[in-house]
Amino acid sequence: MKSGVMRLVPPVSRDRIISQFPKWYTPEACLQFKEHFHAQVRTACQQSAGTAGLKLSKVVVVGDLYVGKTSLINRFCKDNFDRDYKATIGVDFEIERFEIVGVPYNLQIWDTAGQEKFKCIASAYYRGAEVIITVFDLADIQTLDHTKQWLEDALRENEPDSSFIFLVGTKKDLVSDAVCERTELDAIRFANEMQAEYWSVSAKTGENVKEFFSRVAALAFEQSMIKELEKTSGHMAQIGAGNLISMLSFASYVHFPSSLSCC
Amino acid sequence: MAAAAAPGPRAPGGDGGGGSSSSSSSLSMERIQSLTDLSDLEAAYGRLCEEEKVVQEELDALLEQQSTIENKMVALHRMGPNLQLIEGDAQQLAGMITFTCNLAENVSSKVRQLDLAKNRLYQAIQRADDILDLKFCMDGVQTALRNEDYEQAAAHIHRYLSLDKSVIELSRQGKEGGIIDANLKLLQEAEQRLKTIVAEKFDMAMKQGDLPQVERFFKIFPLLGLHEEGLSKFSEYLCKQVANKAEENLLLVMGTDMSDRRAAVIFADTLTLLFEGIARIVETHQPIVETYYGPGRLYTLIKHLQVECDRQVEKVVDNFIKQRDYHRQFQQVQNSMIRSSSTEKIEPRELDPILTEVTLMNARSELYLRFIKRRIVSDFEVGDSMASEEVKQEHQKYLDKLLNNCLLSRTMQELIGYYITMEEYFMRETVNKAVAMDSYEKGQLTSSMVDDVFYIVKKCIGRALSSSSIDCLCAMINHSTTELESDFREVLYNKLKQGFPATTFQDFQRGVTSAVSIMHSSLQQGKFDTKGIESTDEAKQSFLVTLNNVEVCSENIMTLKKTLESDCTKLLSQGFGGEQAQAKIDSCLSDMAAVSNKFRDLLQEGLNELNSTAIKPQVKPWINLFLSVSHNIEEEEFSDYEANDPWVQQFIVNLEQQMTEFKAGLSPVIYDTLTGLMTSLIAIELEKVLLKSTFSRLGGLQFDKELRSLIAYLTTVTTWTIRDKFARLSQMATILNLERVTEILDYWGPNSGPLTWRLTPAEVRQVLALRIDFRSEDIKRLRL
16 A cells, blocks of 8 residues: 555656765865765665665754755755745745665755744754754854854754764855855864864855755765664564573583583 | 560570570571571471460450450540530639629628728717717716715716727817817816815715715725725724724723633733734725725735734733733743753743743734735735736735734744743643652552643643644644653653562562662662662552553553644644645654654563563572472372372462562553563473473373463463464473374474474474483484
8 A cells, every 4th residue: 555655756856866975075074985885774775675664864954044044955955046035934844855775765854943033943843853954154254153052052952973963154156266265164173173064055056055965865864774774683683582492502501511521 | 474474585685606595586587597407497486486476465465455445535536525615614614703703802892991981980989979978077077076976076087087098189189179178187187186085085084983984985096096095095094993992902901800710811812802803804894895996905905904913913912021021931931941950940830821821822813814814815816817927926925925024923923932942841840740749549550640741741732732833833742752752751761770679578589689779779869768678569569650651651642643643634724834834743743653662662671671570580480390390200190290280280370479460550461561571481481491301201291281281371361372482382292292202203394284393303302302211312313
């Protein structure tokens, strides 16, 4: 029944299919240097391709107001850019479908409001985030300073070391290359302190947006696959160990005298 | 065929000297003359004869055709004159057609001219009509104005305004231009005058609050082409009414007694009255606007009204914040959340009424905004039925802007923001209190805290739900999930961590150590439990109750999730929430459901703990008693055993005793799982001791009997099948019951029939070796 329903869903669009591990933006602030998926994950994917239930990761996007969180998400999910500023109310929400190494995978992107008055609502959504994206405006250095506070708030609701952290500078099109480079140096320093991966993007031109989200999806996907593998293998071990009758101990008991005499 | 074959040999035109030249037609005279040999001559002759025959046949065929050809020729000759006739007819026809065509053209050109003339005539009449109308209008306006019949006057002006301007221009250039010019001038003057009069009269009526007059002049504006002005003036009037009513209400509120039944939600009520008032205005005046101003104009009216609405809402909310000390309470909550200890903590119960009021206020606002949205959308739909997609989008944008940017929604968002923090605090503190006040009544499976905690969580989420704001609801679901998952689960986890104390009379040694550990743990927690060892019973009770609690929690979470799901479906079906609302809720609820599994895991952990600390230490010695009963027995002992059961009956009695304690204290589901764990344990332990014993033939029979009664007993106490768990033991009993070693082959391999062996060949040999009367050589010789 379920598989019948699944089939009704249109296939994932071509540019959401990831088969190679996407590269980092800058080696100076990145979470992983690998260029391939974990071998274990890859084989697990090939075995379970198509049959396993839909996997899903939660992504939370935080940052000051007017840095372009919604624009970033809209550029990626709807491929459009609205020049008019429209403040996000509370939280918004998009689901983006991927196919990674043949396995369907969803990113659930929570777009939070940057305005102070919505902080109470937005912060309720931070829990259980596999990925935290802290966003700042490359043209407004103050917003970079605030990312630490945003991250701290988001981390408070999550278990330590359970989420990937990204630091994203937006509006790259608004600053000159020289300014961008200078800000990036600061941002990379911040990213290293936050243990985050750094990216510069522009939602207006679309520069690096797709690459960035692909990277997010791939990292989150791999993490969740590894977690699942650990869980299933752990479970199996438990079931086996609990119910096996140890004839072996008896056998060793019988053989013991002979081995003693050997010595 | 022959004719075709004949040219064949002719073609090659051979000149080979080797005789038999193949060509016949080229058998020229010289060639024939040059022939000298008789045989050659004969051959040439033969060939010529053949050729002649062929030619003869061809000729015959051709001659045969001659008659038909002649027939055809005759027929053709006969047709000749007819053709001439046809030619003549065709020419005549062509002439006729040309003539008709010319005629038709002539006629139609006349008709066209007539049509043109008619059109011009019509135009002329129209113009004449217009001019007459103009004159009529002018006269009419004058009289109407004199008679103060403004509707009539406006109707005339409307007629004038709807006249084709170019026609008027044209008429002005005519002979009577002067008169018309004068007329026009008069009309324009009348128009201006009427406009000012209507505006003045309207203002006056508005000042006097004379609704019929207001409506009368309101209807006149669109006739004069002053749609916007009319709407704005009219809404000004309506706003004033709204303001008056709202002010009255607010004064009433300030004067209400705190003991009033509705005092706790008086501000929500005031907002409700305000919204209802506006809604009623929209309801009653929409038909007028639609009839006199056309569809698509409601937006303008409501936009004006919303400004007043915002103003009034601001007043009410300001009063609310002041009177209820909203901000200060929020500050206090925030402080007590940051510094969890000391300072004067705000009593959560005090927050209860204000939280209810805020959600009610928000719910009313959402309801109002939804009403407005529905009205405007349907009005636009009628107005834009012919409009382009762009216009529609433009209108949609206006609407979104109106709804999202109005002060009302912004204020409510702010209030809800504070509300969530306060509600979270309320929930956390009340849950803590419920945990602290936890009590257990004998005969109950669970303690009070589970019911209390879920009552609180349900209440808080229910309140968030009642605000009709999806974001607010999801936020509270998330907070509840966190609260249940971390704080409350922690409480239960800590209780389970204290362990299940073993009973002293069963194992004194163990009892002492557990008592020590209890004292130790209570010392660590900073409160010395003076009851000490006597409290083991209570500790046991507490452990079992906690297990029940954990199970009920896990179930309650699922129930809560299901209830919320249906509640949300209801809410969404009423049209609240945006496009992604369903997905948002689903995501939050699935997070919540995941917590249920965490409680299940915790239950499993607790059961394992119970099994290993309480059941195993007792069951194991009982089973070990099996070793002290010899199964190497003869007839006499066997019948003696039959009379005085040596082991199994006592074992069953012991089990029974032990399990009754758990059966009373645990919920059926947990008890079932526990007995499941216990039977596994028994099977494993029994197998161990079995392999340490030796058996005679009758001893094997004895064991078989014992096992059967044990299985029979266990089947009665469990609801699941336990045969599976005892499969290996049953098979061992079968082996121990064999007459001869080789008899095993009747059951093994291809003879096994429906029986699936759970024992490996090595194990079978091992069990066989337990029979003292089986020789090891025989066993070794077995081919399994």
